Amino acid sequence: MTFLTLSHLKKSFGATQVVHDFNMAIDKGEFISFLGPSGCGKTTVLRMIAGFETPSGGTIEIDGKDQTSLKPNQRNIGMVFQAYALFPNMNVFDNVAFGLKIAGMPKADIEARVKEMLALIHLEQLAERFPYQLSGGQQQRVALARALAPKPQVLLLDEPLSALDAKIRVSLREEIRQIQQKLGITTVFVTHDQEEALSISDRIVVMNAGKADQIGTPFEIYNRPTTRFVASFVGTLNVLDAIVADQSAGMVRIGDQTLAIRETIPAANGSPIQLAMRPEAGSLAAIGDATVRGQVTSSQFLGSVIRTRIAVDGKMLSFDTFNDPGVKPPVVGDTVGVKIDPAALIVLAD
Known part of the structure; x- marks a missing residue:
């Protein structure tokens, strides 16, 4: 059921127009990530939902009620910022209780709610500490608890993990997702980190120049991008030149090999097109069985994965293979063949 409508x-x-005719229907309890580079408009959309920015046009509805002209304190919304924004002169308990005191909640109810929130973020034992006595991850947990304490209808998170180190980011994003699912709260999360968006979202909005280039599940966004921008921004992308061999049959020619691809080909026979593929869609193969052949320019050992870069007809292509202790990785300068899964090829129509 649609709960938040933009x-x-x-x-x-x-x-300067920074957001262009943005439309989206978000279901109750859904976790939505706005993903895109700096300046794409994702934070501006978030701030309009929160009431910190007034739209130049359009409407915002929550649970069927128009919020567009309401001030931030008139909207039942919780907000977590990138820079924790905790009150330095208040301890953890008072930081979490702040919004409840402003709302005039009875003292006994405040104490019960704060204890509930501190248990939710596993910081009950730190209630008397001040922000400077906490780690970055702990401070952001307190900020999350403070945002959730008044029981908001919608939770907004503006790049809340970007100031944390990599290991803490991974653990905290998983914790945020678990808390969101436990409470069933509708959540909008802004990030420029594609791994964050892919790992915790129900749906992702990939934004580009103030517009939503694509809205879809993480699986759809990664495997079936609908624009060149989405294909290149999310994950690593290889681009291959091809010729349409038989448009009606979905046949293309790459080098001296003809392949049948799953995608619809929007070009006539004999026309040049470009195909995109992810690094994991190719595998090293004998030269005679290969779709493309090229010279190894680098081989990076990344633990579970080995990323091999190959020069093919003047283009650099990346291919990922799982690490096999019994197989020696390619050596720079080797000529190798790569067999491509035709089903993984994406036509770049734009």
Whole structure:
């Protein structure tokens, strides 16, 4: 059931339009990530939902009620910022209790709710500590608890993990997802980190130049990107030149090999097209069985995966293979063949 509706949202700062006719329907309890590079408009959309920015056009509805002209304190929304934003002169307990005190909740109810929130983030034993006595990850947990304490209808997170080190980021994003699922709260998460978005989202909005280039599940976004921007921004992308051999049969020619691909080909026979593929869609093969052949320019050992870069007809292609202790990785300068899974090839129509 649709719970948060963004209809024809626009935002301009002076003569510069940073959000263009943004539309989205978000279900109750859904975890949505806005993913994109700096300046793409993702945080501006989040701030309009929160009420910190006024839309230049369009409407925002929560549970069927128009929120567009309401001030931030008139919307039942919880917000977690990138820079923790904890009150340095208050201990953990008082930071979490702050919104409840402002709302005039009775003291006994405040104490019970704060204890519930601290148990949720596993920091009950640190209630008397001040922010400077906490690690970055602990401070962000407190900020999350403070945002959730008033029981908001929607939780907004603006790159909450970007100031943390890699290991803490992974553990905390998993914790945020578990808490969100436990509470069933509708959540919008802004990030420029594709791994974060892919790992915890129900759906992802990939934004580019103020527009949603694609909205879909992590599986759809990664495996079936609909624009060149999405294909190149999410994950590593290889681009292959091909010729349409038989448009009606889905046949293309790459080098001296003809393949049948799953995608619809929007070009006539004999036309040049470009195909995209992920690094894991290819495997090293004997030269005679290979789809493409090239010279190894680098071989990176990444633990469970070995990434081999190969020069093919003037282009650099990357291929990932699982580490096999019994198989020696390719050596720089070797001529190798790569067999490509035709089903994994994506036509770049734009």
